[in-house]
Amino acid sequence: MPRPRPRRRRPRRARAEVAAPPERPAVEGAPNPLPTREALLAFLRAAPGRVGKTEISRHFGLTSDQRPALRALMAELRDEGSAAAVGRRTLRHSATLPDMAALEVTGTDPDGDPIARPITWEGSEKPVVYMRPERTGQPALAPGDRVLARITRIGGNKYEGRTFKRIGTGSPSRVLGVYSKGLVEPVDRRSRASWVIPAGEANGAEEGELVQAEPLPGAGRERLMGPRAARIVERLGRMDDARAVSRLCIAAHEIPDEFPGEVTQAAARAAAIPLGARDDLRDVPLVTIDGEDARDYDDAVFAEPEGDGWRVLVAIADVAHYVRPNAPLDREARHRGNSVYFPDHVVPMLPEALSNGWCSLKPGEDRGCLYVEMRFDGAGTKTGHRFGRALMRSAARLTYETVQAARDAGEDAGLAEGQVARLYGAFGALLAARLRRGTLDLDLPERRVVLDAAGKVLSIAPRPRLDSHRLIEEFMVAANVCAAEELERLHLPCMYRVHDRPSDEKMENLRGFLSGLGISLPASNVVRPRDFAGVLEAVKDRPESRLVSETILRGQSQAEYAPENIGHFGLALPRYAHFTSPIRRYADLLVHRALIRGLGLGEDGMTDGEVAVLAETGEHITKTERRAALAERDAVDRYLAAYMADHxxxxxxxxxxxxxxxxxxxxxxxxxxxxxxxxxxxxxxxxxxxxxxxxxxxxxxxxxxxxxxxxxxxxxxxxxxxxxxxxxxxxxxxxxxxxxxxxxxxxxxxxxxxxxxxxxxxxxxxxxxxxxxxxx
Structure with a gap:
């Protein structure tokens, strides 16, 4: 076994000095008014620790006669959960940590010191705790370790912690890494510790292979003596293989990528949908517009002028016909929650026989669909809509680049004369309505990774965002709004796509950043998406434009799925649901089923059993969506690192x-x-x-x-x-x-x-x- 490497003694880290809220002097001759609920919460949030009636009274200039009213206000905040009791006489803000807390180490900072987060936390964003080095003779903390720690706030949502007592073993159940020279080097950048593989425990792994290992018994105690020991339990292929990065991210985020046999067999039995009682849209020249590398086409569009306004059709693949509630295909789709897209590979929500076959709106082939027919006036205001179930035949498979080039050249991209111009005409009206509504439009282009056949990165560059992208976005947003409105009209449960306003803490951080650029924002309780749009407009020609967009994005709450509607803050919409991508999102499939049930469009609508667990399903698919986003981002980061390694x-x-x-x-x-x-x-x-x-x-x-x-x-x-x-x-x-x-x-x-x-x-x-x- 390698000799232990002594831990370098680090200088003691200086604690931050946090400025206490300034005291407010009493008004001479008259007592100050009792603080409002919001003012007291702001004081608790800014305080570096617990506070009592004495500190509150001194800050707000209260008299002893006001103590009973102050006690009642403090009790009200405590009872509603906005403040937490610390002992019998003091409070702290519920969004701050107590003086002693149970923590789990989640990684290390770039200096190698542990970073921890509270084990239990009910707030929206977990605090970060920077742990001080352990006492001499104690093993260093590692990811997975749990400790009871004394906490000191160092500003914002950040704290410093000192271990009081260890309460967990600290060994993860699995270690994902690269095998090299008898060691497994973890792929998680937060984990700096290597794992030694003793003789006979390598499971045939070769140099440079991506492997899964599990700690050997006693691995936690061995940290005092040297690297921890593990055995290799799974070999995932070489790191220099073409699909190594996506394979690594799939394993790291535990994304299911193998379909059970009964699921693939059910998909293989799928067949064409007959016309039956469906509407016949096969003569309507609907077209799909997707990315050049897209393989599943789940939405098609058509537009034509109608009086002073527009008639728009959005047709969506009828996945509900093939994926019935609680059948094997449905259970697996719910388990996955969504498709996951890597630069070299897609992990689909549905087997390929459906996702790229019967549910894909391929040109010239009959396909079942759910559609919404929408009517707008000349200003883009919706005047009516109607849902139906139909059989359609796509007139063409177009790309964003093809449509945009045709528009710019005044051509028709092989379609009937004027069809491209009509699509853009309807888009112009919808865009005008969006601008009046004042939505948050963060123009942050995705990075496009181009690979060769061997998986080597050829180039990485921002993916351009064209008007053709915005055209499809506006059509899809309009269809999604109609779906939510229709289900409310029918008094049926809906899986809403909800987006809350930014938290007060994020708003304060964002306001502080923007003030350095000479830009102000309204108070948190009155801020609107159009206020952020104004900020973006103010900096659009400045060098820091992209950074401002990224900072505003980081300051937003995360969107989620829920059956209870709170509206969509970013889109400035009172109701919104996902309806347009049932091939790759389970939420959309649920909305389809609810519409089928409510409108009497078939026997394959939403069941009572699905309604009963709708909240639980919303939480689950929100988690799978965020898991997919992290995996996709990690993949791009690793491809970027591989590309930059040559520079x-x-x-x-x-x-x-x-x-x-x-x-x-x-x-x-x-x-x-x-x-x-x-x-x-x-x-x-x-x-x-x-x-x-x-x-x-x-x-x-x-x-x-x-x-x-x-x-x-x-x-x-x-x-x-x-x-x-x-x-x-x-x-x-x-x-x-x-x-x-x-x-x-x-x-x-x-x-x-x-x-x-x-x-x-x-x-x-x-x-x-x-x-x-x-x-x-």
Missing amino acids: VGATFPARVSGVTRFGLFVTLEENGANGIVPMAALPDDQWFHEEAAMRLIGRRTGLTFTLGQEVEVRLAEAVPRTGSLSFQLLQGDPRSGAAPRPGGSPPRAGGTPPRGRQKITARKPKGGRDAPKRPR
């Missing part, structure tokens, strides 16, 4: 996209790649982190790095296994030739950080300034 040592223009206590995050202008500049790669200095202002300030150099700032970076390391990129900042490096960019006010003399600043010292790592610590 180590090259310099790139970038922007600061994150400012943290352990370094900077930067985004390259060229391809959108994200990476970290750890503290060790910053110029030697004593750095102060101002969280509210989102900046780092160097005490001696006077250098200031702020969110959105232009910088020049050198790629120090690219790790395709984890998707990690590490950069060195060239500003302040005398060898780089990059001009320093001082700014702001340096900390005051003596090295004592002002309130709200956290002091961090960047030290030159072994091997010189060009050898930053390696992120995993």
